[in-house]
Amino acid sequence: MFGGDVHVVWEKFCRYFDVEPRIVPLQPGKYTIGPDDVEPHIDENTIGVAAVLGTTFTGHKDDVVGINNLLLQIKSERGLDVPLHVDGASGGFVWPFLYPHSEWDFRLEQVRSINVSGHKFGLVYPGIGWLIFREKADLAEDLVFEENYLGKTDATFTLNFSTGSAMVLAQYYNFVRYGRAGYAYIMKNMQQNASVLAEKLAVDGPLRVDRPRRESSFRSSRSSSPTTTTSTSSTSPGSCRPNAAGWCRRTRFRPTPKTSRSCARWSRRL
Numbered sequence: 001m002f003g004g005d006v007h008v009v010w011e012k013f014c015r016y017f018d019v020e021p022r023i024v025p026l027q028p029g030k031y032t033i034g035p036d037d038v039e040p041h042i043d044e045n046t047i048g049v050a051a052v053l054g055t056t057f058t059g060h061k062d063d064v065v066g067i068n069n070l071l072l073q074i075k076s077e078r079g080l081d082v083p084l085h086v087d088g089a090s091g092g093f094v095w096p097f098l099y100p101h102s103e104w105d106f107r108l109e110q111v112r113s114i115n116v117s118g119h120k121f122g123l124v125y126p127g128i129g130w131l132i133f134r135e136k137a138d139l140a141e142d143l144v145f146e147e148n149y150l151g152k153t154d155a156t157f158t159l160n161f162s163t164g165s166a167m168v169l170a171q172y173y174n175f176v177r178y179g180r181a182g183y184a185y186i187m188k189n190m191q192q193n194a195s196v197l198a199e200k201l202a203v204d205g206p207l208r209v210d211r212p213r214r215e216s217s218f219r220s221s222r223s224s225s226p227t228t229t230t231s232t233s234s235t236s237p238g239s240c241r242p243n244a245a246g247w248c249r250r251t252r253f254r255p256t257p258k259t260s261r262s263c264a265r266w267s268r269r270l
């Protein structure tokens, strides 16, 4: 069970693993989900609820605390123990440094697993990601394979097999080099940059800026105009001039019940 604010990886997971997705459509002006959205979809076959910490589209956070409380209530009243997974791919390296007292993680009882992309705000090149379980028992044993190709027994829990380790070293280097204080400094700096940029865009251009509310979002998102939010086009007004100047502008269409998605993010210079 998840909201329409998730990344496509969730729909992929459901299709590949033959899991029935129950997706809460988003409403105009509401880009996240909370307990009231989740409640009607839970039943005895629900294998989990996914909440997003920092959506791909706007950087907003689903109401993780509210969903956790709902799941606790369902557990005590109906005896259904539904686990909560937090997709912190985008926000997992941001929230702890900007809002250390905000609870979205294992401080909440129903949160059983968290993923976070090291190659986003973990500040490592693509593509490293982390999946953390609350306790060992949360990873089903029959999904883990033991092999001994290099002279000692290793446990493997991946879809592919061989992969490089350079990104793991790079992540380790960043952890050691920056430490908590370094990551906090960088995240605060990025947030300030984002807010200055958002102010400029709002004043100087024909753009609507969705301003981040404190602790609810870590990035400002923008759309070319409110009317483009239902566009199905993969380009949007305003992209031609920057493209001609060699800029790549990723255009993300904000999900709504139909197609939606029109939140653009500036990417790197080509």
Ligand SMILES: Cc1ncc(COP(=O)(O)O)c(C=O)c1O
Binding pocket: 006, 007, 009, 052, 054, 055, 056, 087, 088, 089, 090, 116, 117, 128, 129
């Ligand atoms: C919320 C969210 N989940 C999942 C993903 C996919 O993560 P990855 O690129 O590390 O596979 C993204 C990527 O943008 C994301 O923003």
